[in-house]
Amino acid sequence: MKAITFCLLLQLCMLFAIGQATRYPLNAIQSTTYSQHHTSAFTFTANQAALVSSSTFMAGIFSERRFILQELSFYQVAAALPTRSGNFGLTGTYFGNTANTETEIGLAYGRKLSDKLAIGGQFNYYSQRIPQYYSSGAISVEAGLLLKINEQVKAGFHVYNPNGSKLAKTEEKLPAMYTVGFGYEPSNRFMLSGEVLKIEDEKVNFTALARYQFDKRLYARVGINTAHAVYSMAGGVQLSTLSVEVMTAVHPQLGITPGLQLLFHKKEKE
Numbered sequence: 001m002k003a004i005t006f007c008l009l010l011q012l013c014m015l016f017a018i019g020q021a022t023r024y025p026l027n028a029i030q031s032t033t034y035s036q037h038h039t040s041a042f043t044f045t046a047n048q049a050a051l052v053s054s055s056t057f058m059a060g061i062f063s064e065r066r067f068i069l070q071e072l073s074f075y076q077v078a079a080a081l082p083t084r085s086g087n088f089g090l091t092g093t094y095f096g097n098t099a100n101t102e103t104e105i106g107l108a109y110g111r112k113l114s115d116k117l118a119i120g121g122q123f124n125y126y127s128q129r130i131p132q133y134y135s136s137g138a139i140s141v142e143a144g145l146l147l148k149i150n151e152q153v154k155a156g157f158h159v160y161n162p163n164g165s166k167l168a169k170t171e172e173k174l175p176a177m178y179t180v181g182f183g184y185e186p187s188n189r190f191m192l193s194g195e196v197l198k199i200e201d202e203k204v205n206f207t208a209l210a211r212y213q214f215d216k217r218l219y220a221r222v223g224i225n226t227a228h229a230v231y232s233m234a235g236g237v238q239l240s241t242l243s244v245e246v247m248t249a250v251h252p253q254l255g256i257t258p259g260l261q262l263l264f265h266k267k268e269k270e
Contacts, residue, residue: 026249027259034183047144048120051087051110064259086111136169
């Protein structure tokens with residue numbers, strides 16, 4: 001039994017490099033990053049330029065338990081606030097348990113440069129803590145841009161940690177991450193998006209997502225992550241100011257990862 005547990009944890013460590021675990025949940029919640037019709041509090045967490053799509057205050061909380069293991073619990077919160085001088089975002093993540101904890105908090109800003117171009121940036125503080133062993137942290141930056149090609153297509157680019165930040169005590173480097181993606185919406189009901197993600201010293205990863213809005217309240221989405229062979233699916237209900245989404249990701253060897261997302265948005269003034 002101990003040998004099986006050791007092999008499983010070793011495989012999980014190979015799946016999630018330092019810094020990656022706290023940034024990207026297996027259940028892709030940023031599916032509206034390239035949307036021109038739908039947005040949420042998490043939209044900007046994959047590309048800060050997407051903050052410009054927030055027209056009212058939004059907040060959200062997300063959780064998943066990777067492969068149903070308490071030691072691999074993941075939590076994320078986010079909030080977006082529009083202002084006259086640009087839109088601001090706040091995000092925080094927690095990964096692990098009391099024996100090994102990774103956290104990251106970030107403050108983001110995004111604004112339009114024109115009707116077709118938006119930019120954004122974010123400052124983060126990442127920390128890792130292993131009780132009675134060590135605790136260390138690092139400051140990193142990230143930035144993104146979004147280009148509205150036409151009424152149906154939006155494309156973007158995002159970079160995380162291009163400055164090569166390192167953990168203060170261990171000198172272990174946080175990986176640089178580069179993302180190029182697009183979103184195609186032939187109507188306000190259906191969206192197809194794809195991203196190419198390159199993490200430093202890892203192979204290229206491609207993700208694809210499809211989202212369909214059945215009516216004003218019900219929607220569903222499916223996705224795939226090629227690097228880790230993970231498939232995800234979700235269904236959500238949109239109420240007046242609250243949305244609830246239940247989701248799961250499936251790995252062929254490691255099993256399922258259930259997730260839950262709650263979203264709140266303030267009603268716009270008529």
